Amino acid sequence: MSEKHEGFMKALKCRECGREYPLAATHVCEFDFGPLEVAYDYDRIKKSMTKAAIHSRAQSMWRYRELLPVANDPTVGLQVGFTPLVKADRLAKKLGIRELWIKNDTVNYPTLSFKDRVVSVALSRALELGFETVACASTGNLANSVAANAASAGLKAYVFIPSDLEQGKIVNSLVYGANVITIKGHYDEVNRLCAEIAGKFGWAFVNVNMRPYYSEGSKSMAYEIIEQSGWRIPQHTVVPMASGSLLTKIQKGYQEFVKLGLVAEAEYSIHGAQATGCSPISVAQKAGLDFFKPVKPNTIAKSLAIGTPADGFYALRVMKETGGAADDVTDDEIREGIRLLAECEGIFAETAGGVTVGVAKKLIASGKIPANDSAVLCITGNGLKTLDAVVGHVGKTREIKPSLREFEAMLASEEKVNA
Amino acid sequence: MPAKKTSKPTSQDTVQQTRLWLMYPPKLIKKPLIWELGHKFKVVTNIRQASVTDEIGIVCLELDGKREAVKAAIKWLTKTGVSVEPVEISVIAS
Ligand SMILES: Cc1ncc(COP(=O)(O)O)c(C=O)c1O
Numbered sequence: 001m002s003e004k005h006e007g008f009m010k011a012l013k014c015r016e017c018g019r020e021y022p023l024a025a026t027h028v029c030e031f032d033f034g035p036l037e038v039a040y041d042y043d044r045i046k047k048s049m050t051k052a053a054i055h056s057r058a059q060s061m062w063r064y065r066e067l068l069p070v071a072n073d074p075t076v077g078l079q080v081g082f083t084p085l086v087k088a089d090r091l092a093k094k095l096g097i098r099e100l101w102i103k104n105d106t107v108n109y110p111t112l113s114f115k116d117r118v119v120s121v122a123l124s125r126a127l128e129l130g131f132e133t134v135a136c137a138s139t140g141n142l143a144n145s146v147a148a149n150a151a152s153a154g155l156k157a158y159v160f161i162p163s164d165l166e167q168g169k170i171v172n173s174l175v176y177g178a179n180v181i182t183i184k185g186h187y188d189e190v191n192r193l194c195a196e197i198a199g200k201f202g203w204a205f206v207n208v209n210m211r212p213y214y215s216e217g218s219k220s221m222a223y224e225i226i227e228q229s230g231w232r233i234p235q236h237t238v239v240p241m242a243s244g245s246l247l248t249k250i251q252k253g254y255q256e257f258v259k260l261g262l263v264a265e266a267e268y269s270i271h272g273a274q275a276t277g278c279s280p281i282s283v284a285q286k287a288g289l290d291f292f293k294p295v296k297p298n299t300i301a302k303s304l305a306i307g308t309p310a311d312g313f314y315a316l317r318v319m320k321e322t323g324g325a326a327d328d329v330t331d332d333e334i335r336e337g338i339r340l341l342a343e344c345e346g347i348f349a350e351t352a353g354g355v356t357v358g359v360a361k362k363l364i365a366s367g368k369i370p371a372n373d374s375a376v377l378c379i380t381g382n383g384l385k386t387l388d389a390v391v392g393h394v395g396k397t398r399e400i401k402p403s404l405r406e407f408e409a410m411l412a413s414e415e416k417v418n419a
Numbered sequence: 420m421p422a423k424k425t426s427k428p429t430s431q432d433t434v435q436q437t438r439l440w441l442m443y444p445p446k447l448i449k450k451p452l453i454w455e456l457g458h459k460f461k462v463v464t465n466i467r468q469a470s471v472t473d474e475i476g477i478v479c480l481e482l483d484g485k486r487e488a489v490k491a492a493i494k495w496l497t498k499t500g501v502s503v504e505p506v507e508i509s510v511i512a513s
């Protein structure tokens with residue numbers, strides 16, 4: 001390896017064959033096309049990243065900076081992360097479990113989803129590698145996060161989206177001054193074109209050539225869960241799955257803290273949650289298969305609608321290794337999950353959160369998460385982003401004339417009905 | 420370092436290298452589709468990895484050829500019923 005300063009990173013390493021590559025903007029192994037992953041110098045990290053050192057740092061995801069893939073101090077998204085871990089007693093009672101916690105990334109900064117974690121890492125690394133333009137192909141959360149974080153870093157941003165996307169989601173990227181390109185065509189054509197664009201232009205395409213760095217950002221959620229749980233790994237963690245990347249990185253994060261001696265080795269399970277209308281990973285898990293079959297998504301949980309999950313194979317392996325399970329829920333169950341979380345805990349999640357709550361409910365009911373255990377639910381995005389999914393399903397307003405008598409009459413009639 | 424490279428529009432004549440994952444449904448697993456592909460189109464096929472079970476065939480394929488030939492080859496594969504993904508699989512995230 002060169003003498004170049006690379007922080008605590010050692011190399012990019014192929015997840016299939018273990019071949020090592022320089023820490024550049026590349027993402028697949030030349031030999032077997034396996035995905036590349038960042039390898040670290042854990043001996044050096046162990047000396048630098050003690051609990052005392054962590055405690056002394058600002059409350060953001062960057063308090064774990066040794067385990068995040070930047071060579072120098074981060075420059076983008078310094079306030080991202082360290083979202084609340086909320087004890088959810090009322091929801092616990094409803095779902096029938098002894099102890100329940102919500103990792104609340106609905107309030108992640110600045111764009112209200114866990115994607116700010118991956119994007120702040122990708123853009124910080126992109127600046128280190130000398131890029132001036134960043135790009136992504138996305139239908140929602142990722143686009144918003146790239147647009148916002150690029151704006152604050154003074155980077156030029158290109159966002160590619162399928163042309164049939166709702167107007168509201170496009171505004172959320174356009175407002176930051178990003179170049180938003182809509183592509184007309186079938187999803188798989190759009191997908192192949194984006195891959196081609198990513199290969200052709202000298203841009204930091206966050207989820208393509210920057211993917212090894214980008215995806216590592218998700219580990220910060222695992223570190224925070226451990227620290228906020230009093231330096232313990234929760235018995236159960238329920239994670240929503242689109243590509244399956246977040247789930248595999250939660251596992252990597254837990255394992256790294258064990259390796260560094262920051263947390264005691266303990267038995268734990270990581271469970272995966274999908275929508276029934278797009279459930280390639282959960283279907284495979286339930287059938288005991290170690291591969292998935294691609295599907296055409298049809299669900300209100302658009303943020304999880306990836307029919308061909310790139311990390312599906314690895315997510316299945318993590319669930320198998322940790323004794324975790326997967327399940328999926330219908331659109332109605334997703335809305336019920338959103339309502340349960342809002343009514344019990346005052347947290348308004350997007351559809352992905354409804355999926356996680358709904359699946360947790362099923363896993364508890366079936367005993368796959370035992371009622372006497374403790375669980376953490378990863379709630380990854382804000383409900384204000386998917387208002388259309390719940391409009392018309394959340395109760396009704398009642399109208400009265402500006403008259404006290406009428407108000408009292410309304411209350412009385414409702415009491416009669418409820419009696 | 421690719422960072423400063425300026426982009427030019429694609430010329431249809433340049434030879435390009437395209438890396439793909441092919442997924443075969445069960446009914447196509449026994450068909451010699453890659454051999455056919457090499458005869459029907461002016462592309463060089465290079466298999467890098469493959470796994471075949473009763474349920475699914477997964478082949479990791481490199482296609483070298485002119486852009487038009489590669490595009491036509493992909494179109495034919497898709498029409499035949501093979502699902503064709505770029506090496507990144509799904510580039511569009513949510
Ligand atoms: C809100 C939300 N939750 C969860 C996920 C799942 O991410 P992954 O692709 O890492 O499985 C996404 C992904 O796009 C998302 O937008």
Ligand SMILES: [Zn+2]
Pocket residue numbers: 014015016017018019029030031032033034
């Ligand atoms: Zn390899």
